[in-house]
Amino acid sequence: MAALNTPLIAPSLLAADFSRAAEEVAAVETAGADWLHLDVMDGHFVPNLSMGPQLIKALRPKSELPFDVHLMIAPVDPYIEAFARAGADHIHLHVEAGPHTHRSLQHVRDHGVKPGVAICPATPPEAVGEVLDLVDMILVMTVNPGFGGQKFLTSQLRKIETLRRMADATGRDIRIGVDGGITAETAPLAVAAGADVLVAGTSVYGQPDYGAAIAALRSGAHSPA
Numbered sequence: 001m002a003a004l005n006t007p008l009i010a011p012s013l014l015a016a017d018f019s020r021a022a023e024e025v026a027a028v029e030t031a032g033a034d035w036l037h038l039d040v041m042d043g044h045f046v047p048n049l050s051m052g053p054q055l056i057k058a059l060r061p062k063s064e065l066p067f068d069v070h071l072m073i074a075p076v077d078p079y080i081e082a083f084a085r086a087g088a089d090h091i092h093l094h095v096e097a098g099p100h101t102h103r104s105l106q107h108v109r110d111h112g113v114k115p116g117v118a119i120c121p122a123t124p125p126e127a128v129g130e131v132l133d134l135v136d137m138i139l140v141m142t143v144n145p146g147f148g149g150q151k152f153l154t155s156q157l158r159k160i161e162t163l164r165r166m167a168d169a170t171g172r173d174i175r176i177g178v179d180g181g182i183t184a185e186t187a188p189l190a191v192a193a194g195a196d197v198l199v200a201g202t203s204v205y206g207q208p209d210y211g212a213a214i215a216a217l218r219s220g221a222h223s224p225a
Helices: 018-030 053-062 077-086 101-110 125-131 154-169 187-193 210-220
Strands: 008-011 036-041 067-072 090-094 114-119 137-141 175-179 197-200
Touching: 008 036, 008 210, 018 036, 018 053, 018 210, 053 067, 053 077, 067 077, 077 090, 077 101, 090 101, 090 137, 101 114, 101 125, 114 125, 125 154, 137 154, 137 197, 154 175, 154 187, 187 197, 197 210
Parallel strands: 008 197, 036 067, 067 090, 090 114, 114 137, 137 175, 175 197
Antiparallel strands: none
């Protein structure tokens, strides 16, 4: 499998203290995070509300980390430009969020942002097969999207393996990310299946020492599962 030897760690701001958002971003950057993951929820596509482009724009000058924006919203097209302008480096949109995923991903790239496609647990991996020529990353949901703190769905490991094979077959450099229930125990399972980006919420922001938590995820990712 073509996953990275050491996976990238992307702490999810959803699990942070929002009253100290700028400090929380700085803290994980200092602690060694590779990316910052920003979960955008609309209360419609998923049963929760989180943040909008205004918060991302306010945080952008506070950090050098790549901003990995996950749009759990539908419809998605009307908001792509706003998140691109706010400072997103990557934008993931859901294959389930609309009928024209291909066009939506083109729209992301047209704004100078790296496009990614996200896929929910009930959606088969073949659903992203026709957009692999457009994406830089596939984000596999290993929980049902909408809330943090859920348990990792081991049923998604086979999907990660399949998507890794599909991505590698393109000859393109496509990262496979996993989002949901990532801990020191589940990270090795995801990486063994082919993931090279780990989105971590409470396993970083819920810990007393962010640096130790990030190091544990990174170093433990290749431990025997």
